[in-house]
Amino acid sequence: MTFDYMAIWDNRDILxxxxxxxxxxxxxxxxxxxxxxxxxxMMRISENRMLRWSSIVYIExxxxxxxxxxxxxxxxxxxxxxxxxxxxxxxxxxxxxxxxAYFAEIFRGGIQSVSKGQFDASKALGLKYGFYMRRVIFPQxxxxxxxxxxxxxxxxxxESSLLSMITVAxxxxxxxxxxxxxFTPVETFATIALLYWLISTLFLxxxxxxxxxxxxxxxxxxxxxx
Amino acid sequence: xxxxxESKVASRELNRxxxxxxxxxxxxxxxxxxxxxxxxxxxxxxxxxxxxxxGSGKSTLIRCINRLEEHQQGDIVFDGTELTDELKNIDKIRxxxxxxxxxxxxxxxxxxxxxxxxxxxxxxxxxxxxAEALGFHYLExxxxxxxxxxxPSQLSGGQQQRVAIARALCMQPRVMLFDEPxxxxxxxxxxxxxxxxxxxxxxGMTMLCVTHEMGFARKVADRVIFMDEGQIxxxxxxxNFFDNPQNGRTQKFLKQIFEH
Numbered sequence: 369m370t371f372d373y374m375a376i377w378d379n380r381d382i383l384x385x386x387x388x389x390x391x392x393x394x395x396x397x398x399x400x401x402x403x404x405x406x407x408x409x410m411m412r413i414s415e416n417r418m419l420r421w422s423s424i425v426y427i428e429x430x431x432x433x434x435x436x437x438x439x440x441x442x443x444x445x446x447x448x449x450x451x452x453x454x455x456x457x458x459x460x461x462x463x464x465x466x467x468x469a470y471f472a473e474i475f476r477g478g479i480q481s482v483s484k485g486q487f488d489a490s491k492a493l494g495l496k497y498g499f500y501m502r503r504v505i506f507p508q509x510x511x512x513x514x515x516x517x518x519x520x521x522x523x524x525x526x527e528s529s530l531l532s533m534i535t536v537a538x539x540x541x542x543x544x545x546x547x548x549x550x551f552t553p554v555e556t557f558a559t560i561a562l563l564y565w566l567i568s569t570l571f572l573x574x575x576x577x578x579x580x581x582x583x584x585x586x587x588x589x590x591x592x593x594x
Numbered sequence: 595x596x597x598x599x600e601s602k603v604a605s606r607e608l609n610r611x612x613x614x615x616x617x618x619x620x621x622x623x624x625x626x627x628x629x630x631x632x633x634x635x636x637x638x639x640x641x642x643x644x645x646x647x648x649g650s651g652k653s654t655l656i657r658c659i660n661r662l663e664e665h666q667q668g669d670i671v672f673d674g675t676e677l678t679d680e681l682k683n684i685d686k687i688r689x690x691x692x693x694x695x696x697x698x699x700x701x702x703x704x705x706x707x708x709x710x711x712x713x714x715x716x717x718x719x720x721x722x723x724x725a726e727a728l729g730f731h732y733l734e735x736x737x738x739x740x741x742x743x744x745x746p747s748q749l750s751g752g753q754q755q756r757v758a759i760a761r762a763l764c765m766q767p768r769v770m771l772f773d774e775p776x777x778x779x780x781x782x783x784x785x786x787x788x789x790x791x792x793x794x795x796x797x798g799m800t801m802l803c804v805t806h807e808m809g810f811a812r813k814v815a816d817r818v819i820f821m822d823e824g825q826i827x828x829x830x831x832x833x834n835f836f837d838n839p840q841n842g843r844t845q846k847f848l849k850q851i852f853e854h
Contacts, residue, residue: 488662489699489758493713493765494689503712507703 375550376559386542387563393456393538394525394567397463401524402517404464405471412476423472430469435527438462443534459531459538463524470520478512479505510582518575522568529564539563611638613769613800614659619668621651621658628654629665630824636769641801643811643832646821647847652804655821656771659802660691673768689717692762696774698754700746706733706757707742710764717765725764732760736790752783756790763794770794772803808851812836820844 376383411423430438443458453461482505490500532541543560547553614636621629628651636642644652657663659670661677661684670677672687701709710729714720720728733739736756738749746754755775762770772791776784788810795801795814805811811818811832818835820828820843828841839845 483697483699485695485697485699486701488657488695489693489701491662492660492688492691492693492695492771493761494685494717495713496685496716499716503716504701 372550372552372555375546375552375555379546379549382542382545383539383559383563386537386539386560387567389456389536389538389542390525390528390567393459393463393528393531393536394521396460397467397528398521398524400460400464401467401520402471404468405475408468408472409475409479412472413479427469427472430466431473435462435466436530436533438466439530439534455531455535458534459528459536463528463531466527467520467524470523471517474513474516474520475509477516478509481512482508514575514579514582518572521575522571525567525571526564612636613638613640613673614802615669615671616659617669617671619658619665619670621654621663621665621667628824629658632668632826634819634826634829636800636802638768638800639798640816641795641799641814642803642817642819643815644802644804644819644821645806645808645811645847646827650821651824652821653773656693656773656802656804659771660688660693662693689713689765690768691771692765692767692769693771694755694758694762694773694775696777698746698751698758698778700754700758700761702746705743705745706738706749709746709757710742710761713761714764728764728766729760732763733757735763735793736760737786750783751779752786755779755783755787759787759790759794769800769802772801772805774804774806776805776807806851808836808848820847822847 408423408426411419412427414420414423439458439462442453442462443455446453486504486508487500490504495504528538529540531538532544535541537545539560543556547556550556612635616632616634619629619632620627632655644655646652654663658665659672659677665677672691675683675686677683677687700706701712704712707726707729710732711720711722711725714725714728715722718725730739730742733742736759738753738756738760741749741753741757746757749757759770759775775791776787779787784807788807791801791803791810792814801814803810803815815832818830818832819826820835820839820841822843828835828839828844830840835844836848839848
């Protein structure tokens with residue numbers, strides 16, 4: 369059997385569109401997921417019982433169902449309640465709230481890693497909650513949350529392939545399309561595996577740069593100088 | 595009719611303004627009672643040392659005064675303001691009470707000067723220039739004016755604790771709470787921190803110190819409070835406290851401390 373490069377080359381437009389859609393979904397869902405995660409995390413550590421419990425329900429629900437089922441629920445079940453969303457909209461929403469649940473737990477872990485004394489000192493100085501979270505606690509979080517946060521973001525990029533099941537023309541959907549036209553499953557799926565790998569590697573490089581930047585600031589802060 | 599002498603004494607008594615008053619205070623950690631029926635007052639300008647074996651509740655007690663811990667029963671009144679759940683009261687009380695911790699708790703990502711000016715700018719609404727002037731003033735007072743641009747981890751433990759003292763002073767508090775300020779320090783650094791605290795006391799700062807430094811207590815304190823198992827067991831002036839302790843538990847504690 370020979371490797372049919374032409375089957376891929378001839379359908380490159382479909383694949384490129386697929387890559388772009390995957391990038392589009394991810395680059396929107398990851399930041400929104402981070403925002404949702406921040407909000408849910410603040411609820412999770414809040415002293416208000418209602419906020420805390422609703423955040424726990426949110427996190428437990430989303431972490432304990434398969435992502436595919438979440439998509440199906442939104443795409444196929446919500447129309448019965450009068451809410452019909454396009455595949456792409458469903459994709460944005462599901463990926464964001466799904467990532468948000470994981471980001472929330474990562475942020476909470478990070479906040480717990482910051483020494484309790486930092487909270488004591490902030491309160492004792494009379495600083496207000498919002499102010500010390502922003503100026504004292506969050507700046508100390510990065511080193512705890514970037515590595516696990518990167519993992520979740522990567523997972524989100526890869527999970528976005530499941531959106532092919534609800535007609536979102538992202539990379540996996542594009543591959544099915546190309547394979548249907550050319551019947552070259554080896555070539556097609558090997559190619560998109562390579563493309564996913566490329567996207568992930570590029571993304572890793574980006575977060576690595578971010579990490580290096582914060583590490584450099586740490587060193588300058590004297591955090592690693594002793 | 596009062597004699598002049600008596601009225602002088604009376605007026606001096608009246609001038610002894612109560613700054614912190616704690617009445618019938620109780621605190622539990624779930625089932626475990628950490629503080630039992632605490633009653634005492636701190637007067638303006640007074641230096642009070644709280645000592646006692648570890649686990650006796652002394653740190654918990656002073657952490658209740660600025661609401662780092664919540665008490666469940668009784669009253670804590672600071673300068674006429676009762677400490678309740680009301681955020682307004684808590685904010686007011688915290689901004690007027692300075693505190694230093696065993697582990698210094700400086701903000702590691704900020705320079706010494708940024709540590710000092712954060713609260714004055716945010717809580718007191720000072721401009722950066724005003725806050726920095728204040729910061730330099732207190733850095734000089736704790737004798738490290740040349741470290742303003744350094745980060746906390748570049749300083750020795752003793753220097754860090756002195757920065758922490760300066761940071762609290764920048765809020766120009768009515769009273770300073772010290773929670774074992776020298777317990778995390780190497781012996782050669784303890785003296786520099788105690789010197790700073792003595793200087794504060796000499797200037798008339800109202801101070802409430804949890805400490806094991808009995809030399810400091812004897813020299814600086816107006817009153818020494820001894821706690822054991824969540825109770826105030828004995829309260830006396832330092833001379834009587836050290837030379838003539840009344841309670842058996844106090845005697846035992848002092849014997850243990852001075853044996854070595």
